[in-house]
Amino acid sequence: MVNDNILGIIAGILTSLAMLPQLLKVLKEKNVDDLSPLMLITLILGLSLWVWYGVFKRELPIIYSNAFAVLVNLSLLSCYFLYRKSG
């Protein structure tokens, strides 16, 4: 029998890990040509609603993994405004 919380924690760790390389690449190369601020804002809004959903359902794996994703994508959005070519 699989414990659904452990399942959620492993799922959350995998999906969280998978989004880090993009942030590391942007931080390293200071190149934000491939980032779309509109899509980042849409994503941050959606992920924030998932956090809210997790709070409603009292499901910690949902809350933690989406809150982490919000932080990663807020960082990407900050990088966008910091590094975009102002020309």
Next chain:
Amino acid sequence: MVNDNILGIIAGILTSLAMLPQLLKVLKEKNVDDLSPLMLITLILGLSLWVWYGVFKRELPIIYSNAFAVLVNLSLLSCYFLYRKSG
């Protein structure tokens, strides 16, 4: 009072929408230089576990939005193997 299913559906639509431009861009430009197959596989594995989690918890918004994300990222992975430079 917010209905948590509606919250999950809106969250799912937003996070699903936000991942489409990357797929459209890759399909249009046939350029997969920025894709990491290892990260795509990690993401697909994690998203699949989220689908499983949703099945356990009997939460349709979790199942639908993560199943959609699995499809999008499987498409990206297929594009990677289809379009990568074989040199």
